[in-house]
Amino acid sequence: MSRSCVLSLLLVALCSSISNAFIAPVSRLPASISPPAERTALKAIDIVEPSYNLAAGSLGLGLIFGIPGSPLKSRVTAILGGIPLTLFALFLAYQTTTLRFTFDESNFSLVKSSGESTGENVVVGGENVWGYDKFVNYDFFPSQSFPILVYFKETQTPAEYWNIGPGESANSEEALAKGAVPGQVHFFPAIGNSNQLLNGFEKHNCAKIE
Template identity: 35%
Template sequence: MASTLLSVHRFLPSQKRENIGYMSAFRASFRGQALCNSGFCGRQIARSHGKRFVVHSLFGSQVRSVKKRETVIPEPDYRISIVLLGIAGGLIYTDNLVPAVPVGLLGLLLLFQTTRVRFVFEDDALEVRIGEQLQESGENVFVGGENRWKYSTFVNWEFWWPNFPILVYFKETQTKPEGQIHFFPIIFNGKQLYEVMVERAGPSKTSGPKES
């Protein structure tokens, strides 16, 4: 096909050769080369540069820029588990073994979960993952479905209590239309968790930033 076009190009008059010369400039590339000649088209550039995706319009020079937000993983925080284990130790010291056992077991459970559970805040959704390799956590054992929820489905979220956060609550409509409530112990850096929740899910009704 290419050789045929070249042979025709030799024997055409100069004006037609010029037109074909323009058309031969028609190139398509996924790496950002010119898509067609400058006479009737612009050019299309689709390339990924860092975390910015730039697209040049096919029929003009207008540029559309889309920036993808970074994935945020709050650091683990062992304060709650340490406090519970301390309380259990105090109860044992004062011979209060009956309450010491459940408090101590809860402290050990949260200590274990702090080492393995991660909240992964992606560009459009929050996902619970497991371990340093961020393995999938599988289906939610209580309400079913993936442990991944889009921020756009969040109805509300809260911290209890903001100064020393113990629990984070959020309600979403992805699992079921009428809304599904989730509670998680805050075994992560509370400040980091709060800031990314405000950024991705918007201010909460009562714990969010107060209007000035």
């Protein structure tokens, strides 16, 4: 990995960690937001507050690589770093604005900011709703204090999809020999408050490999 890539990851993680301290705790779904029809009978839904930390950190790095006069700026760094990071920041800001993670009495879900379903998962199909009792692991990368990616693994998805994408290595004989549990792997950028996500996983007793 190049020196500029390592610097980028570290600065994004630092921005995310510092900003997390100022985010409010989990709030109840506002009355103006209606949960999906099939979940209206539930008494309460906890919605994870959006976090723009990762988007802001990526935008800051994009500007650093692209600002005239910056010691890191050159045509190469602008093309390899500044432009991609800026576009990535815009994508993250859009995702942060339009998506929410929620915890209800039985499930962890990805929904639209309006509370409506996001539809079927684009990779393995099925709604983006996972029962807590189907979790086999979760974690934050590079760490919960410096979150860039959030990871969880579940067995709700049909087994024939478990080896798609990163699942191939996560379910390999080598990984299982080291203590991994078979299941469907999910990664998503830290567009929600990591402290609230952790609290939600712990509150609902989601399985975790220590």
